[in-house]
Amino acid sequence: QVQLQESGPGLLKPSGTLSLTCAVSAGSISSSNWWSWIRQPPGKGLEWIGEIYHSGSTNYNPSLKSRVTISVDKSKNQFSLKLISVTAADTAMYYCGRGVDYWGQGTLVTVSS
Amino acid sequence: EIVLTQSPDFQSVTPKGKVTITCRASQSIGSNLHWYQQKPDQSPKLLIKFASQSISGVPSRFSGSGSGTDFTLTINSLEAEDAATYYCHQSSSLPRTFGQGTKVEIK
Numbered sequence: 001q002v003q004l005q006e007s008g009p010g011l012l013k014p015s016g017t018l019s020l021t022c023a024v025s026a027g028s029i030s031s032s033n034w035w036s037w038i039r040q041p042p043g044k045g046l047e048w049i050g051e052i053y054h055s056g057s058t059n060y061n062p063s064l065k066s067r068v069t070i071s072v073d074k075s076k077n078q079f080s081l082k083l084i085s086v087t088a089a090d091t092a093m094y095y096c097g098r099g100v101d102y103w104g105q106g107t108l109v110t111v112s113s
Numbered sequence: 114e115i116v117l118t119q120s121p122d123f124q125s126v127t128p129k130g131k132v133t134i135t136c137r138a139s140q141s142i143g144s145n146l147h148w149y150q151q152k153p154d155q156s157p158k159l160l161i162k163f164a165s166q167s168i169s170g171v172p173s174r175f176s177g178s179g180s181g182t183d184f185t186l187t188i189n190s191l192e193a194e195d196a197a198t199y200y201c202h203q204s205s206s207l208p209r210t211f212g213q214g215t216k217v218e219i220k
Contacts, residue, residue, distance in 0.1 A: 036209075045200070045211060045212075045213050045214050046157065046200055046202075046211040046214075047211070048208055048209040048210060048211065051209075059207050059208070060208075061208040062114075062208060063208075095156055095157075099204075100147045100159060100162055100202065100204055101159050101162065101168075102159075103156045103157055103158075103159075104156065105155075105156050106156050
């Protein structure tokens, strides 16, 4: 069964850059799936950030598109999220996922001075 | 952007009761609608995919139906462990979107 594990800094200062990595195990990132990032502010609902295919093709949420980059590293079987110019509104649990079926456990990112 | 509207926002049901959650899409999404269960401090767990396809390991009391714009998640014979928030999610078009969630409480 595919497993996904998010990692990255848990605390950022406003205007900084959020960088997270999702390590994929028990499965290949080169499989025919889209790999996604989703976030959830504390006590709120789910927001789709974007997705990437192993070819490097990406789709982003228009609401975040100007600040988001998702990339893939096939040699490490992982993919990454970069979000620039963060504010307190970006404080959330960040999840990585495969298609609609597998999600990681999530990592909490707090933006605070 | 396709908007998914769930109803109700909250439901309180006695054990062994029945839960029905609806998800309405702002435009047709075929069968590209999925249901998730999220318990506190856990990541969402897939319950039903493509409107009505069951998922291995998910109890049979969970079922889904619908197509186009109207979808339903049904939980038969509710158990205490089913207390959670339930979300619908569409993968028909970009950007992918989620419903606002329905919280189910056990009376």
